[in-house]
Amino acid sequence: KPGEQKHPKEPPSLQCMHLAVVACGDRLEETLIMLKSAVLFSSRRLCFHIFAEDSLKPEFEKKLKEWPSSYTKKFESNIYPITFSVGNAQEWKKLFKPCAAQRLFLPVILKDVDSLLYVDTDVLFLRPIDDIWHILKEFNSTQLAAMAPEHEIPKIGWYSRFARHPYYGTTGVNSGVMLMNLTRIRSTHFKNSLIPAGLTWEEMLYPLYQKYKNYITWGDQDLLNIIFYFNPECLYVFPCQWNYRPDHCMYGSNCRGAEEEGVSVLHGNRGVFHDDKQPTFKALYEVIRDFPFEDNLFQSLYYPLQSKFLDTVHTLCGRIPQVFLKQIEKTMKKVYENRVIVYLGANHRY
Template sequence: MVVSRDAKKRLLLGIALMLLILFLFGEPVHKTKLGLRIYTEKEILPVFIIIVCDDNKHSQTGSFSRQMNQVTVLLKSAACLTNETLRFLVVTNSDDVFEQIKSIPSAWPNKYKSRVELESRSVWYPPDREDMRGLLRPCSSARLFLPETLWDIDAAVLVDTDTLFLRPPEELLREIYKFNASQAAGLAQTSVGYHHRRIPFPKPRGVNTGVMVMNMTRLRALPAGWTGTTLKAFDDHKGKLTATATNDIINIALGQNIEIYYELDCIWNYGPGACFKGSNACPNAELTGVYLLHGTSAAFVNSRNVKFRAVFEAWLHFQLGSPLTELLDDVKRRIQADTSAKTRCNRLSSLELMFTKSLEKLCGK
């Protein structure tokens, strides 16, 4: 059969049109305003990132031991409360550090071991920017370059090691489904505030960078990439940065690209700053309970924030496989037992309710 030239053209045009329709509307991916593909809801796997580094100076001190205890509680709370298998990427500069972290689940019951997958990833800094390694704690500034460091990851949540879960962790990652077509980074507002600073920041108070829900694909697709964006923020405002320079840089980057910012509910990043004035700065925490507790400024171990420390120590001593009600009862007992510190946070009567309400729901109470 002889096919005319016009018929061939129509056939090729039809095939091209079908391919275009599949690309634009087909599953499992779809287009966004930024022209990027993102996975459909059920295809985003729970990926979490922690950054833990050894700088020799701190590895043999109490501060490193404290951090290992915090990592233990973070992983334990995640494994206890999740209904899925969670992938934790450990961004580090040391094989020894990763081996220590990898050994944490070894004593857990098999049921919980299988819920956490640990994978080591190397810290990366842009060439000729080694000067940024020393910002804040060892390797803390590595968060400024995560989308390029973890180039194969589409969506993930960064959590500081001084955090612990009071709700299933996968629910935090699913905040990404609430992003509009431009948003790429979800962070909670800080309670302390940047309003007195002469730098850009997401209004009204700026953000806390200890918990970051990230669409990594969109961050990489920014005109300068996420790394280029954060480097520019650093270079342009170097003289205005404080001791928490990493936080400052991310606030500047988001403040200058406000369309990519998604405001994460403060229940997913509740720290001492939310109650230090003697009142609760996160109203939803009283309605739902706190979902993620953040022990900033050593709140999990110091003698001032005893109610934060009570929750942390209850998790530290909790044996996986025991009834969750035992954990709940221990949290309440520890909170009520220590009334020595008279800080404004500790005098806040609703704090115990906020720290236990989510666990009570999970216990069916």
């Protein structure tokens, strides 16, 4: 059931993949569609950690309970209030987007969680979370978080042109999809520009914000870029198909990983799920939103998507439909193969 506590001694095969999101203001529907995409395609059990304004908590509880039991049994959900453990809460709340800074405090709040995937509300999974979860095993001994580059081409990247603060690598990183080993984050002393000695994550956050607050534009993402500028050995950079944004196609396709493998995680930043600037992104959002849980994935999701994409060919993103469809088609086939195996196995037993 949603909200029930995980048994501490469950076998590894049943252990949760932890997914965290922060929802404030009008982000209820968007967050639910993101969670829906996670549940539709993932194999292993999911634990949702939803940080929400008080007014949204009953709405989340109500909506998640309305999902069919065949899906609610695949996850448990915990809903938390927005809290900041250091510094001025009102100041943190105003950083970039309402409540976005909450994510910086996840290592401090979720003390019993070893690792998690944080995503912005405007994200859709087009393949099982299991696949991005496996990246945790690819971390070397110093890496404790993973993000994708902010841009693939430095000369047209935002950070390389406009940033007034240190940032990671040549283009900076985008924090909309962030894999975190919280245990390592909690136990690490980070190099910084504040004092010669290392600081823990919690010790560093507020002084870092105070130092750079007049120079940052993208809030928590900028602070993360500053942290990993000073601690590059701590970051694993995953390829752009794991955080695919309009910038990857609106000026021409520039995410090679997505061209080869298809988009794995779609990030509809700058509101593109809700306006008409990037109809390809909006089409994916609407099709997943409107998909009835128990329906046939191909009939009620894939084919409507193909149909909607025909209306997007006037845009550069719309001219590469295979980039958006490749991974989701593969994922659907896998979902059906798994169902057939389970079904045949059940029949065989009886």
